[in-house]
Amino acid sequence: MTVRKIRAGRWLSVGMVKPYCARNPDAQGTPVLIWPRLDTDGFAYYGKRATGSYATFYLHGAVLEGVTHWMPMPKGPSRGR
Numbered sequence: 001m002t003v004r005k006i007r008a009g010r011w012l013s014v015g016m017v018k019p020y021c022a023r024n025p026d027a028q029g030t031p032v033l034i035w036p037r038l039d040t041d042g043f044a045y046y047g048k049r050a051t052g053s054y055a056t057f058y059l060h061g062a063v064l065e066g067v068t069h070w071m072p073m074p075k076g077p078s079r080g081r
Contacts, residue, residue, distance in 0.1 A: 011035060011069040019046040019070060021055040029058065035069040046070070 029047025050058035
């Protein structure tokens with residue numbers, strides 16, 4: 001399987017490509033923006049921590065159902081001089 005570099009600022013269909021997922025189920029997961037927002041303000045993690053066996057979108061240990069699109073987190077603001 002090839003890994004593509006995915007740029008922030010673009011919504012990606014869950015059916016087309018998934019976020020990076022660490023192999024370790026105890027890893028925090030990859031922070032992403034999700035759509036629809038559900039009850040998360042649009043923020044969630046993608047990983048195995050909530051299930052222990054398969055990767056999914058989650059927040060606070062609860063699996064989020066119904067996510068159709070995701071986007072990498074944007075870079076933080078640059079420091080002004």
